Amino acid sequence: MTTQLPPGMHLETVDDKIMTLNVGPQHPGSGHMRLIIKVDGDYIVSCDPDPGYVHRGEEKMAEYRNYIQNIPHLERPVIHDSSNILYPYCLGVEELLGIEVPERAKYIRVIAAELNRCIYILYWLAIYGIFLGHSTMFMWPAGDRELFIDLLEAMSGARVTHAYLVPGGVRNDLPSNFEERCLRQVEYFEKRLKEYEAVFYQNPLLKARTEGSGILSRTDAIRLGTTGSVLRASGVDFDVRKKEPYDVYENLDFQTIVMKEGDSYARSRVPYLEMFESCRIIKDALRKMPKSGSVRTKLKPNPKGGNDEVYRRVESGRGAIGYYIVSNNRPEPYRVKISVGSFRNLICMPYLLKGEKLGNMPAVYWGLNYWPVEADR
Amino acid sequence: MSNVIGIIRALNSGVKHLAIKRFTLRYPEQKLKFVGDGFQFNPETGVGIAGLRGRHILFHEHCTGCQLCSVACEGIAEAISMVKIHETWKHNKKAIMPQIDYGKCVFCGLCVDACPFYALYMTNDYELSSFTKSALIYTPAQLAIKPNIAQDVEIKIDDRGASHG
Structure with a gap:
């Protein structure tokens, strides 16, 4: 073969021992994505993640819609965590338009965000269970x-x-007797959560598969720019809710969960322990919330932002989500850029999978808290 | 040895659930109870009233044909179009009212937020499936009908776990 190749292209040298394996483009519990994995027998030699199958252009669409019409669109990337992905957008637009949020609305937003975080983590945990062949751990979180x-x-x-x-706040006030109903269900859930410990986290089968696999050291976690539970499982004490408190998080009583191991087991356990903290936040917020008052500041029709730019971030189920919004005296934003945790956690996948057994790939992949739809936006 | 104890503990934790009530909602026979009569909005205060965001209800005696709901939907789902009606209302000179395509609607409820005349609310009706696409397009006359949805069960929590009634 003497075919002239275009400049910049080269033929791959083939090793008889190495086999290329296309994992995907499939729908592994969250959205379409592909991993190009090279295996030597049972061991992974290299891994090349190939995101982009569910790119929907949410950022470009946001430039043609006004600040209110963007709301249903911008929550689409993560429908299971929709309050948390809208949170930084609302904080940013409030700063651009100079809106003051009522005190009660701030507490309601925190409660909605924490309830949504639990919904996301339970879904994540259910898929983690079924990835490892543990169908009880699929049914329990999906039911709870x-x-x-x-x-x-x-x-x-x-x-x-x-x-x-x-x-400017939230769409509507809480329904009557919501507080007691919420308290009752959250307390019951905390009791249920303790049962997960024996059936899943102290299960020797799970420990044998995940302990010591895909270790991400503290320096690597910082160097690769990971975020959220991946970062905290590697021993870095970083949580946007603590470090840059937004709304009323500074008044609420909770702590950051940090584990030192940095392996798949730690990455699966940190979100689980965070659910206890979420329950604590919800109960504390219900106690400290003003019992009555306005929940939404009335906006002008078609509000316009000045010549300004703003960046706000919050802690979501998958790590820090940041919104960079630029406005130019028009009802529509000039530019909206979403910086998501999923995409930044994906970067460390090739490092973690090198030298790992192929059978451990699902545990490492899902432990990274990667959500293809959010990463592609 | 500790492995054996761990496996026995895990099995034991699962076996205990044989004595716990079933959590599943048996959907067509049982239906969930919702708060209120659906999502409503008070244009004076600019705050909504909590409720399920299901199928809309249109009050012909309030609708002026101002098209604000259709404008609000334009960048979101483009589900609302204004159609001619064969009724004569003094406050609706153009004789147009919204027609909603539920094949496109995302149930965000921003059209309800946009209505300044208390004419468009949402109801608890969520069973909108049909065999044809054209049956999903609800005319103003169909939207005026108040739905009657059975609501029986809600989550009950006692010593034997949570269950649906």
Whole structure:
């Protein structure tokens, strides 16, 4: 073969021992993505993640819609965590338009965000269980998720895509006797959560598969720019809710979960322990919330932002989500850039999978808290 | 040895659940209870009233044909179009009212937020499936009908776990 190749292209040298394996483009519990894996027998030699199958151009679409019409679109990348992905957008737009948020609305937003974080983590945990062949751990979180979905449905009126947070507060006030119902269900959930310990986290089968696999050291976690539970599982004490508190998080009582091991087991355990903290935050917020008052600042029709730019970030179920919004005296934003945790955690996948057994790939992949739809936006 | 104890503990934790109530909602026979009569909005205060965001209800006696709901939907789902009606209302000179395509609607409820005349609300009706696409397009006359949805069960929590009634 003497075919002239275009400049910059070269033929791959083939090793008889190495086999290339296309994992995907499939739908591994979250959205389409592909991993190009090279294996030597049972061991992974290299891994090349190939995201982009579910790119929908949410950022470009946001430039043609006004600040309110963007709300249902911008929550689409993560429908299971829709309050948390809207949170930084609302904070940013409030800063651009100079809106003051009522005190009660701030507490309601924190409660909605924490309920949504639990919904996301329970879904994540259910898929983690079924990835490892543990079908009990699929059924239990998927069932307990219903408690929180019902609470958010009573609050916002929708089961999944809530469109509840808006610039200036929340769409509607809490229904009557929501506080006691929320308290009762959250307390029951905490009791249920303790049962996961024996059946899953102290299970020797899970420990044998995940302990010591895919170790990410503290320096590597910082160097690769990971975020969220991946960063905290490697021993870095970083949580946006603690370090840059937004709304009323500084008044609430909770702590950051940090584990030192940095392996798949630690990455699977940190979100689980965070659910206890979320329950604590919800109970504390219900106690400290003003019992009455306005929940939404009335906006002018078609509000315009000045010549300004703003960057706000919050802690979501998958790490820090940041919104960079530029406005140029028009009802529509000039540019919206979403910086998501999923994409930054994906970067460390080739490092973690090198030298790992192929059978451990699902545990490492899902432990990274990677959500293809959010990463592609 | 500790491995054996761990496996026995895990099995034991699962076996205990044989005595716990079943959590599953048996959907067509049982239906969930919702708060209120659906999502409503008070244009004076600018704050909504909590409720399920299901199918809309249109009050012909309030609708002025101002098209604000259709404008609000334009960048979101483009589900609302204004159509001619064969009724004569003094406050609706153009004789147009919204027609909603539920094949496109995302149930965000921003059209309800946009209505300044208390004419468009949402109801608890969520069973909108049909065999044809054209049956999903609801005319103003169909939207005026108040739905009657059975609501029986809600989550109950006692010593034997949570269950649906």
